[in-house]
Amino acid sequence: MVEEIERKILMLSLKPWLDPRELARALDGWDPREVADLEAAGLVWTPRLVCKLLRAFKKAETAWEFFCWVACRPGGFAHDRHTVARMVAILARAGHVELVERLLAKVRADGILLPFATVRLVIDFYGLSKKADAATRVFREVESICGPISRPNLALLCSSLLRTMAKCRRALDAMDLLEEMMARGVLPDLQTFSGLMEHLAGAGDLKGVHRLLGLVRQCELQPDGYMYSVLVRAYCKRERAALALRVFDEMRAAGVAPDAPTKALLVKSLWREGKLREAALVEERCEDVASGLPEASPGHVWTASAADLKKVLDIYSGCFAQLAAQAGTG
Template identity: 25%
Template sequence: MAKPPNSISPFRLSSLLRLQKDPNLALHLFLNPNPNPNPNKPFHYSLLSYDLIITKLGRAKMFDQMDQILHQLKTETRFTPKEIIFCNIITFYGRARLPDRALRTFDQIPSFRCERTIKSLNTLLNALLSCREFDKLNEIFVGWDRYPGPDVCSYNILIRAGCLMNDLGSARKVFDEMQKRGVRPNVVTFGTLISGLCGNNKLDEAFRLKEDMERRFRVRPDAFVYASLVKGLCKVNELTLAFKLKDEMLERRVELDSAVFSTLISALFKAGRKEDVVGVLKEMKENGCKPDSVTYNAMICGYCQEKDFDAAFGVLSEMEKKGCKPDVVCYNVLIGGFCRAGNLREGIELFEDMPRRKCAPDVVTYRTLFSGLCDGLKFEEAALILDEMVFKDYSPSAASIVKFVDELCQAGNLKLLLTILNSLAKGNLIDVVTWRRVIPMVCKNDKLLNAHVLLETLLMT
C-alpha cells in the first residue's frame, strides 16, 4: 500500500516559495500547499508566505493574481499584515505605470487592520511621481492634513515633481510650506531645487540658494549640488566660473566624480578649447577619478563635432585598452558624426560592425543612420534600414518618414515608394501626413498600375 504524501508545514511552504523561481508554479504551490487537503482542517498560512508570493507576483506583473492573494489575506484573523507588504505593492504598481491601483492599495491599507504611516505615504508619492501623475500629487499636497504627518522625504518628492514640470514656483511653494510646518530641509531638498533652477538657466537664484543652504540652514553642498551648478555654468559657456567651482570642490574635499569632469570636457570642446582637455584628464587621474564611458563619450562627441574622426577612433581604442567597454551611446555618437559629415559609408560600416564588437544597435542607432541616409539621398540603403527597423519593432521619427516620402515623391520613384509604404504598413506607421504627401503624386502619375497598387497599400493600413 502506497504511503500518502506528507503534509507540509507553513514554515516548509515559505521555504519552497523562496526557492521557486517560476511565479506561476509558486502561485500553484501557494494555492495548493497539500496534495490531500483536509476540509475540516484548513491550512494555516504564515505572513511570510503571503509576503513571498505577493512579491513574486508583483515582480512578474501578475497583478490580477496578486489581487486574489490580497483578498485572501484580508480574511486572515491570526495576524495583522505589515505595512511593508503594501509599500511593495504600491511600488510594483508605480513601476508598471498603474497609478489608480497604487492609490487604491494605499486607501485599502486600514481595511487590513494595518495602520498607515509616513512610509506608505512616501511610497505612494514616489509611485505617483514615477507615473507623472502631477495632479494627483497636488491633490495630496492640498489635503496634507488627511494623511500621516509628512516628513522631509515627502516634501522632497513634491519638490521633485514641481521641477519635473518646470514649475519652479510650485516647487518653491512646497519648500516654503515645509518650513512653516517645521520640517527641516536637507541636502536632497536643496539639490533638487538647485538642479531645477540650473536646468531653467536661473543660475543667479541657484547660487543664492546654495549660499542660503550653507549660511542659514548649515547644510553642506554635496557632489550633486556642485555637479548641477557646474553643468548650468557650462550650458551658458561660463567656463571660468565652472572651473572655479570645481576647485572649490577640491578645497572642500567634496568627492569629485567623472560627471563633473565629463561636463567640463564637453564644454571645452564646445568652446573650441580642446587643447585644455589633456589638463582635465591629468587632474582626474591626480584626484583618483577614473575616466568612464561618460568621459570617453564626451571626448568622442567633441572630436566628431570637429570632424576629427581619427582622434575619435583614437579615444575609442584608448577606451578599450583601459578596460572600459564602449556602449551603444558611444557608437551612436560616432555614427551620428559620420552622418552629419556626409561620411555615410563609414557610418554604415561601423553600424554593421557593432555586433562583432558585442554591442547591439538600439532604436537611436537605427534612427540616426536612417535620418543620415535620407539626408544623403541614399534611398536604397535607407529602405533596407527602414525594413530592418520595422522587423525589430522600432520606428523612425515622423519627420524622417515625411522627408523620405517627400524625396521619393519628388523623384517620382514609385517602385521604391511602394516598397517603403509596405514596410511602414507592417509597422502600422502610415499616418494622415503620409497620405497627404503620397496621394497627389499618385493622382498625377501616369503609371496607373503602380498607382493602383500604391493606393491599395495605403487603404490596407
C-alpha cells in the same frame, strides 16, 4: 563499539533531505507528471516549507499554481498570514493586480490580517509594474488588510505611495496625496520631499518644485544639503542660473556647505549665461566645499540622507573609540 557508533552517525548524516530550491526548479513548468510525482511523495506541508518553496519559484504564475494546489491537499493544511503575505508580494511584483485583489478579499473574509511590511512591499512593487491606481486602492484599504496602523507607519506608507506615483509619472496625484496627508496631520520627512522634488525637477516642472518647497516650509522643515542641491540642479537645467544663485545664497546663509558637483554645476551655468562676476564669487566662497559623507545615498534618495549615514558612522566610530580606550587602560 566505537566503530558501530561511527557507522550510525554516518547513516544519520546521509539521510535524504529536501531542498526547496531544487524542488521549485523541478516544478518550474508545473507539468502534470511532475505534479503527480509531488502528490505521490506524501510530503507533510507546513507554512514554513510552503513559504520557502514560494520564494524559490522563478515565475509568479508557477508560484500561484502551487499556492492553490497545496491548499487543496488532504491532511488539513491551511494557508496562514505568512504564506498569504509571501504570495501577495510575489503577485504584486509581477503586476498581477487582479490576483492580488482576489487574495486580499479572501483573507479579509477569513479575518486574516497581513503584516504591515507586506502592504508596503505591495505598494512599492506596484511602482515597478506601473500600477498606480492599484497601489492607491491598497493604501486606502490598509486598515482592512493589516488592522489599525500608527501615524509613523502611515507616513512610511504615504512615502511608498508617493514614490510609486513618481515612478508612474503621476506627479499631480502625488501632490494631491501629499496635501491630503498633511491635512490629516501626517507629515512626510525630508527624504520624502527630496525624492519627490528630484522627480519633479527631472521632469522640468519648476512650478511643482516651488510648490513642494512651500510645503517644506509649511511643515517647518529645514532643507538639507541634498534638497538644496536638487533645487540648484533644477534651476541650472532650465537655464535659470540667477534663481539657482539665490538658492545657493540661502544655502550658505543656513550654514549648509554645498558639495563639489553642485558648486561646479552652478559656476558652469553662471559662466554660460554670461554672469562671470557671480561665477567668480561662487568659486571664491566655495573653497571649503563639502568632501565628507554624501547628502543622499545613491539609489536611495527617498530613504537615506547624510544625517542617516552620519548616525551609522557615529555608532561605529564610537565603538572603535571605546575599544581603543579599553585597550589603552588594559
